[in-house]
Amino acid sequence: MLTGYAEPRHAAESMKHLLPLRAGLVAACLLCAAAALPAAPAATAISAGGPAAAPNWSGQIAPILYANCTTCHHPGGAGPFSLLTFHDAVRWGSQVATVTESHYMPPWLPEHQGGAFADERRLTPAQIAQIDRWVKASMPEGDPAQAPALPVYRPTWQYGTPDLILKVDQPFALAAGGADVFRNFVLPYPLRVSHTIRAVEIRPGAPEIVHHANILIDRTASFRRQHPDNWQQGVPGMEVEIDAGNAFDPDSHFLFWKPDSPVLVEPKGMEWRLDPGNDLILNMHLKPSGKAETVSAEIGLYFTDELPSKQPMLLQLEHDSALDIPPGARDFAVEDSLRLPVDVELLGIYPHAHYLGKRLEAWAVLPGGRRQPLITIPDWDIDRQSVYRYRQPILLPSGTVVHMHYIYDNSDENVHNTHSPPIRVEAGNRSEDEMAHLWLQVLPVHTPPGGPDPRLLLEESWMRSRLSKEPGDAIAHYNLAASLAGQGRFKDAIAAYEQLLAAHPSDARTLNSLGATFESSGDWQQARKKYADAIAARPDACDARFNLARLDLRHEQATEAESQFRAMIAQCPPDATAHSGLGVALSGENRTQEAEAEFRQALAIDPDDSTALHNLGVLALEAGDLRQAEAQLEAALRQQPGDADAHQQLAAAYAQSGRLPDAIAQLRQAIRLAPDQPEPHASLSQALAAAGQLHEAITEQQAALALDADDADGWNNLGVLKARSGMAAEAREDFRRALQLDPRHAQARANLDRLPPG
Amino acid sequence: MSICAILCPLLPAVLAATGPFGLDLAGHPVRQLAQANTRAVVLFFAATDCPIANRYVPEIEQLTRDEEQSGVAVWFVYPNPADTAEAVRAHRARFAITGNVILDTRHTLARMAQATVTPEAAVFVPGPTGLREVYRGRIDDRYAGLGRERPQATHHELQDALRAVLAGQPVPSPVGQPVGCAIMPLEHFHR
Numbered sequence: 050m051l052t053g054y055a056e057p058r059h060a061a062e063s064m065k066h067l068l069p070l071r072a073g074l075v076a077a078c079l080l081c082a083a084a085a086l087p088a089a090p091a092a093t094a095i096s097a098g099g100p101a102a103a104p105n106w107s108g109q110i111a112p113i114l115y116a117n118c119t120t121c122h123h124p125g126g127a128g129p130f131s132l133l134t135f136h137d138a139v140r141w142g143s144q145v146a147t148v149t150e151s152h153y154m155p156p157w158l159p160e161h162q163g164g165a166f167a168d169e170r171r172l173t174p175a176q177i178a179q180i181d182r183w184v185k186a187s188m189p190e191g192d193p194a195q196a197p198a199l200p201v202y203r204p205t206w207q208y209g210t211p212d213l214i215l216k217v218d219q220p221f222a223l224a225a226g227g228a229d230v231f232r233n234f235v236l237p238y239p240l241r242v243s244h245t246i247r248a249v250e251i252r253p254g255a256p257e258i259v260h261h262a263n264i265l266i267d268r269t270a271s272f273r274r275q276h277p278d279n280w281q282q283g284v285p286g287m288e289v290e291i292d293a294g295n296a297f298d299p300d301s302h303f304l305f306w307k308p309d310s311p312v313l314v315e316p317k318g319m320e321w322r323l324d325p326g327n328d329l330i331l332n333m334h335l336k337p338s339g340k341a342e343t344v345s346a347e348i349g350l351y352f353t354d355e356l357p358s359k360q361p362m363l364l365q366l367e368h369d370s371a372l373d374i375p376p377g378a379r380d381f382a383v384e385d386s387l388r389l390p391v392d393v394e395l396l397g398i399y400p401h402a403h404y405l406g407k408r409l410e411a412w413a414v415l416p417g418g419r420r421q422p423l424i425t426i427p428d429w430d431i432d433r434q435s436v437y438r439y440r441q442p443i444l445l446p447s448g449t450v451v452h453m454h455y456i457y458d459n460s461d462e463n464v465h466n467t468h469s470p471p472i473r474v475e476a477g478n479r480s481e482d483e484m485a486h487l488w489l490q491v492l493p494v495h496t497p498p499g500g501p502d503p504r505l506l507l508e509e510s511w512m513r514s515r516l517s518k519e520p521g522d523a524i525a526h527y528n529l530a531a532s533l534a535g536q537g538r539f540k541d542a543i544a545a546y547e548q549l550l551a552a553h554p555s556d557a558r559t560l561n562s563l564g565a566t567f568e569s570s571g572d573w574q575q576a577r578k579k580y581a582d583a584i585a586a587r588p589d590a591c592d593a594r595f596n597l598a599r600l601d602l603r604h605e606q607a608t609e610a611e612s613q614f615r616a617m618i619a620q621c622p623p624d625a626t627a628h629s630g631l632g633v634a635l636s637g638e639n640r641t642q643e644a645e646a647e648f649r650q651a652l653a654i655d656p657d658d659s660t661a662l663h664n665l666g667v668l669a670l671e672a673g674d675l676r677q678a679e680a681q682l683e684a685a686l687r688q689q690p691g692d693a694d695a696h697q698q699l700a701a702a703y704a705q706s707g708r709l710p711d712a713i714a715q716l717r718q719a720i721r722l723a724p725d726q727p728e729p730h731a732s733l734s735q736a737l738a739a740a741g742q743l744h745e746a747i748t749e750q751q752a753a754l755a756l757d758a759d760d761a762d763g764w765n766n767l768g769v770l771k772a773r774s775g776m777a778a779e780a781r782e783d784f785r786r787a788l789q790l791d792p793r794h795a796q797a798r799a800n801l802d803r804l805p806p807g
Numbered sequence: 808m809s810i811c812a813i814l815c816p817l818l819p820a821v822l823a824a825t826g827p828f829g830l831d832l833a834g835h836p837v838r839q840l841a842q843a844n845t846r847a848v849v850l851f852f853a854a855t856d857c858p859i860a861n862r863y864v865p866e867i868e869q870l871t872r873d874e875e876q877s878g879v880a881v882w883f884v885y886p887n888p889a890d891t892a893e894a895v896r897a898h899r900a901r902f903a904i905t906g907n908v909i910l911d912t913r914h915t916l917a918r919m920a921q922a923t924v925t926p927e928a929a930v931f932v933p934g935p936t937g938l939r940e941v942y943r944g945r946i947d948d949r950y951a952g953l954g955r956e957r958p959q960a961t962h963h964e965l966q967d968a969l970r971a972v973l974a975g976q977p978v979p980s981p982v983g984q985p986v987g988c989a990i991m992p993l994e995h996f997h998r
Contacts, residue, residue, distance in 0.1 A: 129858035130856055130858065140856070140889070140991065141988070143989045144953060144988060144989065147953055148953050148954060151952070151953070151954065153953055153954030153955075154954070224865075225864065225865040225902070225903070226862070226864075226865030226866060226869075227865075228958055228959050229958060257858075337862065337865075338858065338861060338862060339858075339860075339861035339862045339863065339864040339865060339902055340861065340864065340901050340902040340903065341903070404958055430954070432956065464951040464955050464956070464957055465956075465957060465958065466957070467957075467958045467959065469961030469962075480958060481958075
């Protein structure tokens with residue numbers, strides 16, 4: 050029932066006789082109007098059961114609306130109308146009563162689970178009854194002076210001015226009518242430095258037509274590459290598939306926008322990262338409003354200098370391959386389960402189906418057998434889908450099995466059914482296809498020190514689960530192999546990659562990863578072969594070309610490396626590392642000028658390419674251009690603070706400029722980074738000696754010789770330091786040691802002769 | 808009340824051949840809903856602020872264009888007191904509405920058609936004594952209730968009714984209730 054006016058309907062064509070015109074008109078209407086009005090007295094009769102006076106807007110209704118409705122229902126908000134003023138409340142009162150009674154509003158799908166979820170939006174039965182009584186009592190205002198203060202909503206960014214605003218390149222024109230639109234917009238991250246993101250706010254442009262939106266992070270710009278011609282206009286589709294790239298960097302956050310939660314603020318320590326080259330993909334569900342709209346979405350990003358200290362991960366249960374729903378089926382069940390190999394805290398959950406989903410349920414069975422409910426959605430509605438975050442994280446110990454059980458209704462009784470009459474429905478990306486997904490956000494806890502990244506163990510478990518359902522799932526197979534390699538289980542990883550190659554023998558990415566795994570396991574000949582196989586399979590296998598060239602460089606095969614880097618430059622998109630690698634190869638062939646040109650080319654593509662900066666610094670140092678050397682090496686170290694060699698080179702530049710304390714500081718850094726290398730100790734010894742600190746210089750030279758006792762120069766240097774310290778006898782032993790190692794060491798011989806006879 | 812509860816469902820809805828039926832945007836009474844060659848009159852009950860009614864605007868505009876040649880006159884009827892000429896003018900501009908408008912300031916048409924919500928449609932055919940209502944109800948079955956919405960309509964009941972009228976066939980009645988925003992009673996405006 051929608052209004053107090055609703056009367057039993059009659060079939061117009063069944064009316065056989067006509068009343069006289071005017072009389073009929075007047076009589077009918079007066080009577081009907083009279084009939085419609087006394088709705089209120091009827092309600093009074095109902096409320097007469099209780100002693101309470103009818104609620105009024107100022108005292109009872111406004112507080113309910115302000116606490117539960119007006120975050121969306123305010124002018125400019127995402128709700129289709131405002132409920133801020135008394136006048137608004139009267140305008141929409143009968144609808145408010147209807148939709149609160151039916152629990153359509155406030156939008157909240159899960160069953161009440163003892164307040165398990167944060168931001169639960171649900172009216173109490175008493176509040177719902179109060180609204181109903183107010184409407185039936187003709188919606189009295191009460192004393193306006195008693196009404197709560199009008200809430201204030203910012204028309205602009207809720208969280209303040211963002212540090213970076215990304216805008217959809219081309220505004221999207223949404224037609225006035227027609228079916229809902231699911232579209233994916235790509236927003237490239239434009240900065241050349243990484244940032245940690247502590248909050249994100251999505252401004253969809255025209256909030257009243259945006260049902261929900263989801264941000265996905267595309268670390269490799271793969272979606273843009275999949276859709277080179279239309280990504281700027283937005284790509285249709287409900288879901289997107291993203292290539293995660295080669296690094297293990299699993300999705301970790303739900304970046305889900307719905308009308309009442311425009312700002313997503315991450316808990317401390319759980320911020321997320323954006324790197325140069327990343328894309329944000331804004332997946333939007335748009336509902337035509339009746340007038341042509343322009344959607345011009347913006348994403349506001351809020352930075353922090355803190356680095357995230359916790360690494361959550363998104364896990365998925367799914368069983369799309371089981372979705373083959375016959376027409377008319379009312380209770381088609383789909384299940385999946387996933388065993389957790391590590392202790393985790395469950396932070397949030399996101400059940401997802403399309404229009405046939407009816408009942409979506411998930412629970413966990415803990416190792417002791419206890420059943421832990423996770424979520425139950427008794428009456429699924431994709432229009433109100435959401436991510437649900439737990440008020441308190443739920444601890445799921447290792448060995449817990451998470452279950453999902455979804456019921457689908459492909460009958461005519463399901464009003465959401467996209468087909469009438471129903472047709473057979475399978476899994477797919479279009480809205481009329483179906484999905485059976487359950488996403489979990491988990492945070493690994495109680496991780497034992499020294500073990501592998503627990504997310505790799507979760508990934509392994511997840512991928513094995515996928516393969517048990519779909520043995521031919523190549524992506525799952527690949528990810529399984531990669532997770533094994535990441536754990537250092539090279540033999541298992543190699544076996545898994547080889548098994549995948551048996552089905553897809555010329556898959557360049559698998560060949561390249563197999564090569565990398567061989568390389569990590571120490572078998573560089575096999576690695577070289579697999580990289581070459583990858584290149585033979587696909588001449589544009591850029592990662593394999595890079596890996597092969599790098600491997601050749603490492604094994605001092607500069608000519609081979611040069612030709613690989615040149616091929617990479619010819620075949621692949623502009624890449625600074627190809628040019629800086631070529632520069633290193635050319636340096637190895639003593640073609641310094643050409644090398645320098647390549648390093649400069651690398652910096653033109655990426656001013657932060659540390660290899661190019663480092664090597665240009667070394668070349669400047671060799672050319673005696675100390676200022677240039679210092680500047681390049683300092684820049685290289687800003688990119689790669691852990692590069693011990695760059696610290697040593699910079700120390701050399703400082704020492705030659707007479708900046709001995711700076712040189713000593715750089716060498717101490719190098720020693721800290723590479724404590725088992727003798728060279729930095731020896732260099733530090735020289736710098737200390739130059740600074741007049743002979744005693745410390747002797748100690749450092751001894752440290753260098755402790756790491757490499759066969760260094761004739763080192764023994765000679767130690768002898769010199771001791772001689773200068775008046776320790777002639779010890780010095781003599783050191784020079785003799787140098788001559789034992791190298792009988793033709795002229796300096797040691799001369800120094801020995803120069804010592805006073807003892 | 809009791810009289811109506813018994814009688815109203817049986818009373819045929821009939822409109823006089825000539826009005827006044829309400830006001831046009833210039834404030835003049837609308838006296839004619841049908842021209843000499845009109846074969847059916849469609850009243851589309853609209854509201855400037857009702858999201859569901861607004862979602863149907865493109866369909867009604869399309870219908871107006873498609874059926875004009877068949878002698879179908881479509882009227883956008885605004886029954887809510889807050890929908891003044893100024894508000895409706897702005898609404899027409901925002902939603903690119905070109906169809907004929909009546910401000911149903913005294914609920915003459917809403918009462919006659921027994922319309923209760925926006926969007927709702929009524930179809931009348933000219934007869935010897937005036938306009939006889941042959942259909943009243945929802946436009947289609949897209950909304951099964953507030954918050955119960957099909958991805959797209961599966962039965963286009965208004966269109967079917969018009970087709971039947973034009974073919975001289977009996978007009979089927981709508982299967983479900985219209986869903987939308989209550990038409991505001993005049994007394995709310997006068998409080």
